[in-house]
Amino acid sequence: MEKQADIFYRELPKVELHAHLNGSVSFQTIEKLIARKPHLNIEHNMTAIRNGQRRTMDECFRVFKVIHQLVDTEEDIFMVAKDVVNEFAADGVKYLELRSTPREEIKTGLTKRRYVETVLEAVKQCKGDGVDIDVRFLVAIDRRNGTEVAMETVKLAEDFMLSTDGLVVGLDLSGDPTVGHGRDLLPALVRAKNCGLKLALHLSEVPSQLEETELLLTLPPDRIGHGTFLHPDVGGSQTLVDAVVKNNIPLELCLTSNVKGQTVPCYSEHHFKFWYQMGHPSVICTDDKGVFSTDLSQEYELAATTFGLSHEDVWKLSQQAIDCTFAPETLKQQLKQRWIDLRPRVFR
Numbered sequence: 334m335e336k337q338a339d340i341f342y343r344e345l346p347k348v349e350l351h352a353h354l355n356g357s358v359s360f361q362t363i364e365k366l367i368a369r370k371p372h373l374n375i376e377h378n379m380t381a382i383r384n385g386q387r388r389t390m391d392e393c394f395r396v397f398k399v400i401h402q403l404v405d406t407e408e409d410i411f412m413v414a415k416d417v418v419n420e421f422a423a424d425g426v427k428y429l430e431l432r433s434t435p436r437e438e439i440k441t442g443l444t445k446r447r448y449v450e451t452v453l454e455a456v457k458q459c460k461g462d463g464v465d466i467d468v469r470f471l472v473a474i475d476r477r478n479g480t481e482v483a484m485e486t487v488k489l490a491e492d493f494m495l496s497t498d499g500l501v502v503g504l505d506l507s508g509d510p511t512v513g514h515g516r517d518l519l520p521a522l523v524r525a526k527n528c529g530l531k532l533a534l535h536l537s538e539v540p541s542q543l544e545e546t547e548l549l550l551t552l553p554p555d556r557i558g559h560g561t562f563l564h565p566d567v568g569g570s571q572t573l574v575d576a577v578v579k580n581n582i583p584l585e586l587c588l589t590s591n592v593k594g595q596t597v598p599c600y601s602e603h604h605f606k607f608w609y610q611m612g613h614p615s616v617i618c619t620d621d622k623g624v625f626s627t628d629l630s631q632e633y634e635l636a637a638t639t640f641g642l643s644h645e646d647v648w649k650l651s652q653q654a655i656d657c658t659f660a661p662e663t664l665k666q667q668l669k670q671r672w673i674d675l676r677p678r679v680f681r
């Protein structure tokens with residue numbers, strides 16, 4: 334991260350609903366990982382996209398491969414997860430839904446089950462240390478891996494949902510949007526929905542996904558990641574917009590991710606404007622705070638300065654995000670109370 338957001342945005346209590354674990358690894362943590370694995374010859378410019386830089390989506394997905402090389406043992410995952418949770422807390426995030434793709438690494442003996450357990454152990458340790466943040470986890474399906482792996486992932490998520498006292502709340506569908514098709518993943522997603530896992534799906538992140546989005550909206554998902562190409566002005570359709578509105582599906586919007594990944598030409602043309610003006614539930618998120626060199630305070634500040642939002646508007650935006658979480662009702666109520674308690678400090 335290169336520039337700090339104004340104090341109002343840092344002190345604003347925030348909810349982060351769209352954060353990929355390995356995309357959220359900070360410069361400092363990358364430093365520690367590089368020191369652990371000098372033989373990989375990985376440099377910082379291979380793991381983060383600095384301000385003013387742009388990458389194609391393809392290049393973005395190559396960055397994740399580099400980070401995955403650096404994060405391939407239980408120890409690495411534990412450290413990364415702890416650091417990421419602490420960093421979000423330090424940025425004023427009070428509730429975080431973290432997502433990650435369970436990975437098997439034959440070389441190091443890492444299994445998908447241990448992968449998830451390790452992330453959850455890190456989350457619990459943070460809680461035990463008194464870090465001021467509530468964390469929940471979404472198990473991610475990488476769309477490139479197809480039908481069978483998706484189904485296995487759902488089964489794993491289901492097991493964890495039942496055995497972790499509500500820490501695992503749902504499923505994410507992510508991965509390179511130019512690879513694979515949602516129709517192959519539909520049976521796994523239907524199963525997930527039927528067993529009570531909440532669904533946060535990356536939809537229409539690139540222009541070519543109209544048909545897939547139409548299909549996956551029939552589930553319907555509980556939240557949509559990006560939804561960049563849903564509306565008719567950018568090649569989507571009114572039918573898609575109507576389906577999202579009718580089902581009241583919140584959108585997770587990640588300004589810097591979309592601008593740096595070049596699916597949106599500039600901040601002022603971000604689809605936040607379209608959905609926010611309609612009064613549709615829209616949640617500002619980071620996506621990959623490490624890779625895109627940002628944090629949630631900065632994303633709120635960027636939304637405010639780009640679209641002329643007052644501090645009061647920004648406050649409402651962060652408060653309304655509570656209702657878009659997959660947290661149980663009791664936790665939502667506690668969070669709403671926190672917002673009330675913290676307000677005088679933020680507006681002093």
Ligand SMILES: CNc1ncnc2c1ncn2[C@@H]1O[C@H](COP(=O)(O)O)[C@@H](O)[C@H]1O
Binds near residue numbers: 353355507
């Ligand atoms: C930029 N837009 C994006 N679109 C789609 N998927 C993305 C993404 N950013 C990240 N991921 C997904 O998250 C993984 C890295 O974190 P984890 O190893 O799971 O913790 C990536 O490999 C990709 O599958």
Ligand SMILES: [Zn+2]
Binds near residue numbers: 353558
């Ligand atoms: Zn994402």
